[in-house]
Every structure is written in C-alpha cells, then in structure tokens.
Amino acid sequence: MTALYDKVQEAAAAIKKVYPDTPRIGIILGTGLGALTKEISGKKEIDYDTVPHLPHSHGTFHAGKLVCGKLSGKNVVAMEGRFHFYEGFSLEQVTMPVRVMKALGAEALIVSNACGGMNAQFDKGDIMIIEDHINLMGVNPLIGPNDDRLGGRFPDMCEPYDRAFVKLAQDIALEEGIKAQKGVYVAVTGPNLETRAEYRFLRGIGADAVGMSTVPEVIVAIHAGLKVIGLSIITDMCLPDALEPADIETIIATAATAEPKRTQIVKDVIANLT
Numbered sequence: 001m002t003a004l005y006d007k008v009q010e011a012a013a014a015i016k017k018v019y020p021d022t023p024r025i026g027i028i029l030g031t032g033l034g035a036l037t038k039e040i041s042g043k044k045e046i047d048y049d050t051v052p053h054l055p056h057s058h059g060t061f062h063a064g065k066l067v068c069g070k071l072s073g074k075n076v077v078a079m080e081g082r083f084h085f086y087e088g089f090s091l092e093q094v095t096m097p098v099r100v101m102k103a104l105g106a107e108a109l110i111v112s113n114a115c116g117g118m119n120a121q122f123d124k125g126d127i128m129i130i131e132d133h134i135n136l137m138g139v140n141p142l143i144g145p146n147d148d149r150l151g152g153r154f155p156d157m158c159e160p161y162d163r164a165f166v167k168l169a170q171d172i173a174l175e176e177g178i179k180a181q182k183g184v185y186v187a188v189t190g191p192n193l194e195t196r197a198e199y200r201f202l203r204g205i206g207a208d209a210v211g212m213s214t215v216p217e218v219i220v221a222i223h224a225g226l227k228v229i230g231l232s233i234i235t236d237m238c239l240p241d242a243l244e245p246a247d248i249e250t251i252i253a254t255a256a257t258a259e260p261k262r263t264q265i266v267k268d269v270i271a272n273l274t
Contacts, residue, residue: 004092004099005147007053011096012103014051019044019068019077025270026101026226027071027078028217030113033233033255034080036071036263043069048081054100055083055093066097072271077101084213086191091141095220099150102224108165108273109221109228110266114255115211116193116246117234118203119183124237125258127180127265129169130161130230133215134186134207141216142223151223160218165229165269172268178261183208185232187215196240209234231265233258 002010029036037043046066048054056064064081071078083094098109115128122128146153166182173180186202188194190212194202202210209232221228235251235258 003147005149008096008099008103008150010052011054011100015046015066015068015100015104018046021068021075022105023068023075023077023101024105024107025074025076025273026098026106026109027076027266028082028097028109028111029078029080030082030213031252031255033112033114033259033262035256035259036266037067037078037080039263039267040067040069040071040076040078043067054096055089072267074270074273076270077104077106082213082217085137085139085189085216086212091139091216095141095216098217098220098226099224102226106226109226110231110269111214111217111228112231112233112262113211113214114235114251115185115209115232116236116238117209118199118238119181119208120239122181122208122234122237124234124254126234127173127178127258127261128185128209128232128234129166129180129182130185130232131166131182132184133160133218134184134205135215135219137187137189137215141220151225155223157219157222160222160228161230162227165227168269168272169229169231169265172265172272176264176268178265180265181208185214185230186210188212193246194238196243199238199240199243210238229269231262233262
C-alpha cells in the first residue's frame with residue numbers, strides 16, 4: 001500500500017510535467033465559485049483524473065480540474081471543484097490536493113465556500129471572512145499514523161486562519177466598498193441540510209455560518225505549515241423561526257452573483273502578499 005507521502009510526491013510530479021513553475025498560493029474554489037479561474041493568465045488546466053491519487057469529483061456544480069498560472073502577478077494553483085466527505089471520499093482523498101499544493105511549493109492557501117448564514121446580522125450574498133471554525137464532522141483528517149515529512153503529530157489550532165490575512169481581507173473589502181462580515185464557520189457532513197433544532201444548536205455554540213467542507217482542508221493546511229485565509233459566501237439564511245425550504249438553484253445563483261466580490265478580494269489579497 002502506497003504511503004501518503006509517496007502519493008503526494010507522485011501527484012506533484014505529474015502536475016510539474018504540465019506546469020513546471022512553483023505556485024506560491026493554492027486556491028480552493030467552492031460550489032458555484034469557479035469564475036475566478038477566468039482571471040488566471042498563462043494558465044494550464046489539468047483534469048483531476050489525469051493526476052495520480054486525486055479522485056474525480058462527483059460534485060454537480062464542480063468542474064473537476066486544476067488551473068495553474070498567474071493571478072495578480074503571482075503563480076497560483078487553483079482547484080476548480082473540491083472533494084466532499086459526503087460524496088463517499090475518505091478525508092485523505094478530500095485533503096490530498098492541499099498536501100499536493102504544499103509539495104508543489106505553495107506557502108499559503110485561500111479556501112472558499114458557499115454556506116448558510118445563521119447570524120441574523122448577515123444577508124444573502126454577503127462575504128464572510130472566516131476567523132475561526134468548529135469541526136462537527138465527527139472525523140479528523142489527521143487520524144492515523146503521522147508522517148513527520150508531512151507535518152507534526154499535534155498541530156496547534158489557536159490560529160487556523162492567519163490573523164494578518166483576516167485583517168488584510170477586511171481592509172481590502174473596506175477599500176473596495178464590499179460588505180464583508182467576519183465570523184465562525186461550522187462544518188457538518190451533509191448532504192442533507194439542517195433541521196430548525198440543529199440550526200438553533202449550531203448558532204448556540206457560536207457558529208455564524210454552516211457548510212459541508214473547508215474544515216478538513218484547513219486542518220491539513222495547518223498540519224502542512226500553510227498560512228490560510230477563508231472566504232465564505234452566504235447563499236441562504238438559516239434562521240430557525242423564519243426557515244424556508246432551500247432551493248439549490250437559488251443558492252447557486254446567489255453564489256454566482258456574489259462571486260465578483262469574492263474574486264476582487266482574492267485578487268487584492270494575492271497582490272498584497274510579499
């Protein structure tokens with residue numbers, strides 16, 4: 001059985017054959033948020049199924065490819081479509097791209113998602129800069145034997161989202177006139193959405209938004225030594241006393257409408273990284 005470290009190296013080697021440059025920043029694009037790749041210049045596109053040990057995403061709204069090139073003058077590698085635990089993938093598979101980005105030379109990770117807002121001060125279409133998270137997926141991608149070549153056994157999570165990045169994103173949003181909230185993201189497994197009672201519970205433990213991704217990827221990013229910034233788009237409001245059935249098409253449309261704001265913040269963050 002191939003060790004995780006060797007899988008990561010084999011995947012990175014396959015990508016380097018197509019894109020030999022060193023990306024400084026890795027980007028994970030969430031549901032309905034793939035338009036950012038249009039801004040990448042000199043790009044090379046690599047289908048997931050051509051990279052060893054990367055699964056093929058079954059996500060309905062995910063393209064399933066890596067896009068490598070320049071964004072805001074810096075080399076990046078972007079995932080257009082992520083893998084989800086609810087699709088039946090293991091967390092090793094879900095987080096494999098993060099480890100591969102690190103092996104390619106990335107120093108930072110920008111992770112994005114579409115999620116439900118539980119804070120009554122939020123509105124649909126708002127950007128939420130993630131300042132912390134809660135893992136309620138019942139699993140952790142670091143369980144099992146630890147390979148010190150990939151990271152230490154007990155990574156510290158006191159600052160999973162780099163505070164300087166959070167401040168930078170806030171400042172950029174203010175300068176661009178973009179309404180940006182700051183909050184706590186809670187990850188659940190899905191794929192069903194939550195009940196009224198569950199939304200009350202999640203809000204009660206301190207979460208501002210809920211989704212089905214991001215946290216495993218961030219845990220592995222911290223384990224790998226990457227600095228992280230997280231950006232959510234609030235696509236629907238999950239207020240228990242005013243809850244309405246979710247419409248997936250409307251959620252995707254909201255994500256697409258808010259996408260330019262998220263793209264502008266990402267571009268400006270990357271431009272300001274030294």
